Each structure stands twice: as structure tokens, then as C-alpha cells.
Amino acid sequence: MSSPGSSPPAPGSSTQVSPLSPLKRGPSGTALLADNDVEKASKRLREVLGRDEEKREEEDDGGDTEKEDEEGESGKGKGKGKVEDEAKDGGEALSTKLESQVTCGICQALADMYLSIPSNAQEGRSKEERDALDEVYKGGPIPVGRADGGDDEEEVDFEFEGEEDDEFGDGYDDEDDEVAFLPQEYHRPCTRCDPDSGYDFLCPVPIPDPDLPENEATRIPENHFPRGHIECAQCRSLSPKVNDPEEQLRFGETCTVCHAFACSHVFRAGVQDCRALLRLKKLRDTEIPDNPLATLFPALFSGQRHEQTVLQNFLQARNWSPTDLFNKMFLGENVEAELPTWLSRADGSQVVELDDVVCGKCAVGIFEHALEKGWKDMMKQDWAKDFIAANIVNRQACWYGQTCRTSFHNPAHASRLSHFGPNTRDNAPPPPPAPAAGGHRILPSAIPITLDEPFRDINHTQIFLATGTFGNDRVPGKLIAQPRVPIGNLPKTYSLSAPVGEQEQWNWHNQLVMNGEALMVTDEMKWVPIVGEAGGEALEGEKPVEGGMENGVMRYHSRAWLRGTRVPGKAGEEIAGAMVSFGGKAWLVEEHEVLCWK
Numbered sequence: 001m002s003s004p005g006s007s008p009p010a011p012g013s014s015t016q017v018s019p020l021s022p023l024k025r026g027p028s029g030t031a032l033l034a035d036n037d038v039e040k041a042s043k044r045l046r047e048v049l050g051r052d053e054e055k056r057e058e059e060d061d062g063g064d065t066e067k068e069d070e071e072g073e074s075g076k077g078k079g080k081g082k083v084e085d086e087a088k089d090g091g092e093a094l095s096t097k098l099e100s101q102v103t104c105g106i107c108q109a110l111a112d113m114y115l116s117i118p119s120n121a122q123e124g125r126s127k128e129e130r131d132a133l134d135e136v137y138k139g140g141p142i143p144v145g146r147a148d149g150g151d152d153e154e155e156v157d158f159e160f161e162g163e164e165d166d167e168f169g170d171g172y173d174d175e176d177d178e179v180a181f182l183p184q185e186y187h188r189p190c191t192r193c194d195p196d197s198g199y200d201f202l203c204p205v206p207i208p209d210p211d212l213p214e215n216e217a218t219r220i221p222e223n224h225f226p227r228g229h230i231e232c233a234q235c236r237s238l239s240p241k242v243n244d245p246e247e248q249l250r251f252g253e254t255c256t257v258c259h260a261f262a263c264s265h266v267f268r269a270g271v272q273d274c275r276a277l278l279r280l281k282k283l284r285d286t287e288i289p290d291n292p293l294a295t296l297f298p299a300l301f302s303g304q305r306h307e308q309t310v311l312q313n314f315l316q317a318r319n320w321s322p323t324d325l326f327n328k329m330f331l332g333e334n335v336e337a338e339l340p341t342w343l344s345r346a347d348g349s350q351v352v353e354l355d356d357v358v359c360g361k362c363a364v365g366i367f368e369h370a371l372e373k374g375w376k377d378m379m380k381q382d383w384a385k386d387f388i389a390a391n392i393v394n395r396q397a398c399w400y401g402q403t404c405r406t407s408f409h410n411p412a413h414a415s416r417l418s419h420f421g422p423n424t425r426d427n428a429p430p431p432p433p434a435p436a437a438g439g440h441r442i443l444p445s446a447i448p449i450t451l452d453e454p455f456r457d458i459n460h461t462q463i464f465l466a467t468g469t470f471g472n473d474r475v476p477g478k479l480i481a482q483p484r485v486p487i488g489n490l491p492k493t494y495s496l497s498a499p500v501g502e503q504e505q506w507n508w509h510n511q512l513v514m515n516g517e518a519l520m521v522t523d524e525m526k527w528v529p530i531v532g533e534a535g536g537e538a539l540e541g542e543k544p545v546e547g548g549m550e551n552g553v554m555r556y557h558s559r560a561w562l563r564g565t566r567v568p569g570k571a572g573e574e575i576a577g578a579m580v581s582f583g584g585k586a587w588l589v590e591e592h593e594v595l596c597w598k
Contacts, residue, residue, distance in 0.1 A: 190238040257352060260361070440520045474548030525596065534592075
């Protein structure tokens with residue numbers, strides 16, 4: 001990095017910024033280093049590094065520093081100047097590495113934030129201050145407070161995989177560990193549950209008041225959705241649930257796709273209602289947030305940053321917002337839009353009409369799916385190609401498509417070839433014939449890098465059906481894979497979560513999940529909608545895919561909508577619905593679907 005006040009470096013110098021970097025660039029592609037925030041922050045960083053280095057030298061010298069003071073002013077000044085020069089060289093080298101050698105867009109953004117920290121926040125602290133902070137902020141495990149009111153300072157026994165008490169090799173002690181959970185909360189009656197409320201509608205299945213002693217046996221835990229009620233995805237309040245769609249509009253509105261419900265309550269004057277906060281609108285009236293595409297669609301094109309940048313530059317060249325592009329793609333002769341696999345509707349349909357009411361999250365997912373399938377062809381249309389360089393439009397396709405790993409660390413490769421669509425190089429052979437009952441199971445490391453995902457978590461990560469070992473039981477749950485495309489030598493990390501008891505239990509390991517495997521859903525399977533317990537008459541004539549055995553009872557793979565997200569879980573006899581793991585708890589959802597053989 002050039003020193004303050006110097007002229008900008010010439011093109012092709014060592015400070016040339018990667019096309020993947022979010023740093024500001026000039027017409028020639030070089031970083032705009034003069035008179036901007038990064039340059040000022042870098043200058044402050046060098047000054048702070050110089051002061052910190054000087055303080056460290058003085059502390060390390062100890063008694064030698066006093067001796068130098070006695071030798072005279074000239075000797076001390078000479079030593080100080082040498083330290084400042086070395087610190088300045090070190091600070092400049094660090095800033096140059098942060099700005100020029102970091103090609104990952106996310107890491108570069110973090111470097112930018114670090115360099116922009118005000119100088120007073122980086123002032124070196126004295127040794128006494130650091131010692132005092134070390135006494136307060138100690139390293140090691142974080143103490144966990146006890147829910148039973150016990151001593152918070154009581155020593156907590158943390159055990160990890162491979163310790164002597166880990167009988168089953170699943171990472172936790174099955175006999176002696178005492179897990180302290182938060183106190184159980186219970187649902188309270190909604191406004192229509194009280195017959196004395198004065199409303200013209202009374203809930204047919206009222207929620208018992210948990211504070212009354214006579215209701216101790218019938219009170220409903222917070223993680224069990226009460227029958228005859230629906231939870232607002234925005235404020236978490238409960239409203240009556242009725243079968244008549246017109247009657248349901250009295251209490252709120254529901255997304256056609258994900259079933260997220262927004263109540264009609266208005267808590268304070270002048271505050272938007274939950275319907276507006278959830279952005280429930282007809283699909284044709286959708287307004288996409290005007291955010292950078294990398295923030296709005298972090299999984300777009302499987303995270304291929306260069307392809308996202310091409311699309312972002314197109315919007316800037318046309319002075320379009322994401323909503324303008326959405327309207328161009330959907331409005332006109334279209335009457336319906338295709339849904340991604342992770343947003344399929346309860347009736348199995350993969351389309352939604354433009355007049356259907358959808359929430360903002362689903363609208364963004366539909367928009368992302370349309371870009372995934374059509375942006376490569378859209379670039380060649382008249383309304384787009386005039387705003388995109390010809391060498392970008394006519395690029396040769398990379399064999400590996402969106403699953404390419406080289407593009408993440410090789411900017412030249414990322415810009416020379418297009419990275420749309422599936423992998424055409426490594427065509428995986430079809431899976432072998434599935435067993436009769438449990439389906440085709442594979443280790444997590446054998447999961448192919450796929451663009452289609454059966455489920456998607458709230459943070460845009462891919463989720464697959466899975467079964468894991470917890471104690472002596474085999475419990476159906478979900479397998480979370482990160483990142484979508486492995487970057488460099490960093491392998492994918494898999495974590496398996498399943499509802500065990502009333503809690504969400506985890507089982508994770510790099511590359512291989514301990515005692516767990518993924519289930520590959522094939523065309524020979526189907527999802528069967530069920531209300532309540534998955535057994536007996538509910539599954540009459542169906543053959544569920546076996547998921548595992550828990551306490552000697554067969555468990556099946558299920559899925560249910562929970563707060564706008566479709567979550568895999570377990571179902572079976574003695575369970576009044578689907579149990580899904582979400583947010584640290586096991587949730588009971590009455591309306592769900594069970595995976596069965598066709």
C-alpha cells in the first residue's frame with residue numbers, strides 16, 4: 001500500500017484489487033487509496049501499531065529503559081526513531097496484506113471493517129488495564145447458569161468426544177451428566193378462549209389457563225402448538241384457526257406457500273400491523289428489499305461471487321432496483337411462477353399464481369429461483385445485453401457450473417468462464433436400488449454437491465433428511481451442510497440435529513457425522529399429509545419410509561412448517577403430530593407430512 005499523500009499506484013502493481021473484492025475501485029481497476037476512508041483508517045492503523053510497538057518495547061526492556069534515560073536525550077531519541085520506523089514498516093505491510101492479498105469478498109469486508117475502526121478504540125492499554133481485563137474475561141468454557149436456582153459459580157463438567165464416560169461415542173455422557181434446561185413455559189389462552197371476553201367468536205378448543213391449579217394436568221407446553229389455534233409468525237401471539245378461509249381473514253392472513261400467519265392485532269397506534277411486517281402481499285405486488293444481492297441472496301448461483309457481481313453491475317448500469325427486475329421477469333403475460341424445491345406447497349404443486357398472497361421471504365425465494373434458472377438466457381435478450389459487456393455474455397461455460405471450487409480463489413478463472421447451471425463434468429451414477437423399508441442411505445461425505453435442496457434453513461444453508469444415533473436410539477432428524485460449495489481445502493461441515501425428548505440434540509463432526517447418515521429422497525417416494533398421530537387409520541394403505549427406532553417404537557421421517565420454515569423431523573405412534581428440532585427445542589406440530597413409498 002502506498003504511503004499517505006503519494007500518487008495512486010499504476011495498474012498492474014501489487015495493490016491491484018481482486019474483482020471479487022468489495023473495495024472501491026477506479027476505472028483502471030486499482031483501489032481508490034487516496035483521500036478515502038480505507039486510506040485514512042490504514043494511516044490510523046499504522047500509527048496505532050507504532051505506538052503499541054513502542055509500549056511493548058518499553059515494557060520488555062524493563063530496567064534497561066531507565067538505564068537509557070540516564071545515558072542522555074540523544075541516545076533515547078535515536079532508539080525511539082528506530083522503533084517508529086520498524087512499526088511503520090510493519091503496519092504498512094499488514095495493511096497491504098489486508099487490502100491486496102485477501103481475495104475472498106467476505107474476508108475483505110471484514111478487513112475493511114477492521115481498518116475503519118476509530119483510532120481511539122485501538123489505543124493500547126496499560127499493563128495494569130490488561131491484567132484487570134484478564135481477571136474478568138477468562139478463557140475456556142462459558143459457565144452455564146442452573147435453571148433450578150443453584151449456585152451459578154458451581155463448577156460445570158464439560159466432556160467431549162473420546163472421554164471415558166462417553167459410552168456410545170456420541171460426544172456426551174449418557175449416565176452422569178446433568179443437563180440444566182430452562183424452565184418450561186406454557187401457552188396462555190388467546191383473546192377468544194375466554195367466554196367472558198365479549199367477542200362474538202369463541203374458540204371451540206380453548207387453551208387452559210396454566211396458572212390455575214386445576215389445569216396443571218392439561219396445560220400446554222410452549223413448544224406444543226395448541227389445537228384449534230395458529231401462531232403469528234411476527235408477534236408470536238395465538239389466534240383461532242378455522243377451516244373457512246373467509247372466516248380466517250377475521251383474525252389474520254396466511255402465506256399461500258409457507259403458511260406463515262400474520263395476525264390482525266394492532267398493539268399500539270401508529271405501529272405497523274403484523275401483516276405489513278411480514279410483507280404479505282399478492283405476488284404481483286411484491287416489493288423486493290433494495291439490498292445488495294450478496295446480502296439479499298447469499299445462496300444465489302451457489303454463492304458464486306463473480307456471477308452475483310455481474311448481476312449487481314447490470315442493475316446499477318440500468319439504474320434498476322431488485323423490484324424493477326422482478327417486475328420485468330414476472331409481470332406481463334405470466335400468470336404463475338415456479339417454486340423452488342424447498343418451497344413446494346402442501347398439495348405437492350410447484351407453482352404459485354401471481355394473485356396468490358405470499359410473504360416477503362417466499363417472494364424473495366421465488367425471485368431467486370427464477371434468477372437461478374433464467375438469468376443466463378436473460379443476459380442475451382435485448383433489454384439486458386446492451387448493459388453487459390459482450391465478453392461476459394458470450395463466456396464459455398465452466399464444466400463444473402455452480403459447483404466449481406476454483407472460482408472462489410482464482411479471480412481470473414471466475415471472470416473467464418461462466419458458472420451457471422449444474423455440473424456437466426462429474427455426472428454421478430444413479431444410486432443403487434433402495435432397500436424395501438429404510439430407503440437409500442449414504443454417509444454425509446458422499447452427498448453430491450447439488451443445486452436442488454429438499455430443505456433450506458433460515459440462514460440459507462442446505463438441509464437433508466437424516467437419521468442419527470442418540471444413546472441407544474436411532475432418531476430421524478435433519479442434516480445441515482455448510483458451506484454449499486467447499487472453498488479451497490476447507491471441507492464441508494455436517495451437523496445432525498434431531499428432536500430427543502423435549503429438546504433439540506446435536507451430533508456433529510467434520511466431513512463425517514458420528515453415527516449418522518443422510519436419506520436420499522427418490523422418485524419412488526411421496527409426502528402424505530397427516531393431522532395428528534402418524535399411525536393406525538392415518539397411514540392406512542400407506543407404507544412409510546422407516547426412519548429409526550426410538551424406545552422400541554418405529555419412527556418415520558416427517559416434515560412440517562414452523563414459523564415460515566419447513567423443518568424435517570420424526571413422526572410415529574404415541575406422537576400427536578410431527579416432532580421437529582428448531583431453535584434448541586423439540587416442537588410438536590399437529591399438521592405435517594410423512595414420507596412414504598409410492
